[in-house]
């Protein structure tokens with residue numbers, strides 16, 4: 294039996310998909326959504342909560358940081374321990390990821406509806422607006438950014454994340470909708486000129502302007518980023534553009550694998566997911582919440598290491614949930630594991646959860662270390678990163694994008 298037929302073979306597959314989805318959705322043993330609880334082992338609220346605006350009580354943050362070392366040793370010991378041994382060796386381990394810090398369905402729906410109106414205006418997902426609505430991207434952004442209740446701020450972030458998904462769907466993934474891996478790099482190259490606006494010599498500029506007006510995904514980026522710019526500082530916009538360049542390079546890499554039929558090794562796929570991760574939406578955490586992590590700290594390699602670990606872990610959760618909808622020739626961590634390590638689908642899912650958990654545990658350890666010295670803004674950014682992962686977990690477990698069985 295080939296790897297792919299083993300992966301998609303019914304009915305064991307359906308059964309495994311159901312069991313895996315149940316484990317991923319079960320928040321019963323989830324760690325606390327407040328990172329401070331984990332790091333300090335103390336009651337929540339000593340470190341900046343995702344819900345405390347910066348400046349409310351900066352003195353308390355300094356005191357909390359001063360208390361960390363005695364607690365840190367215990368955290369490090371605990372985090373370094375291997376996964377708790379399961380009674381059943383085959384069991385898929387619990388996901389080491391919090392649940393959502395805030396769930397406000399009405400707010401999510403408001404943002405979602407406004408996003409669908411905008412999508413209709415710019416022309417993305419033509420004839421598929423009900424499908425777009427059912428994905429609940431407005432709900433994703435409501436869940437992942439608990440630091441604000443402002444629908445307009447959430448909408449700005451939703452527009453750009455939907456533009457990203459549209460590029461992925463229409464240029465790379467959904468061949469029946471015109472995606473073509475042969476054209477992906479050329480299309481994404483032009484699109485990057487919208488993300489980081491290009492000014493052409495005068496006699497050619499009108500052609501680019503016309504292209505942007507007529508290409509819905511380009512117009513989605515142009516208008517989404519204009520909206521986002523209301524809430525970003527210059528460095529925040531700059532780092533977002535940098536992250537988009539990284540994403541597009543990774544999408545080109547994915548297209549290249551599809552063109553050649555080459556299958557990535559596990560390490561190579563993990564590197565790819567480091568670049569094709571959830572960082573594009575996560576990088577807006579502070580902008581959406583209304584504060585700024587200074588560039589000096591944001592680009593500190595130790596901060597970037599912790600942040601990218603969380604971004605990769607979050608996208609590996611996407612790999613697990615999207616297995617049911619991906620095409621046979623798609624590439625994901627479970628598929629790479631099956632191909633390289635010749636394991637069953639069940640083992641590949643289990644191993645993917647273990648890798649996810651390893652990254653998330655390392656994030657907590659690194660965040661604890663960073664909290665010893667970082668600014669209150671950094672404490673909050675790390676707490677918000679953890680909360681982002683919790684909101685994302687909830688969305689992945691419930692969205693109709695990955696759970697057609699939930700469709701109306």
Ligand SMILES: CC(C)=CCC/C(C)=C(\C)COP(=O)(O)OP(=O)(O)O
Pocket residue numbers: 454457458461466540569570571573574608611612615694
């Ligand atoms: C939100 C977004 C599109 C962020 C950049 C990373 C990215 C391209 C994804 C998370 C989409 O990955 P994937 O193609 O595996 O997602 P689907 O499973 O197709 O939704």
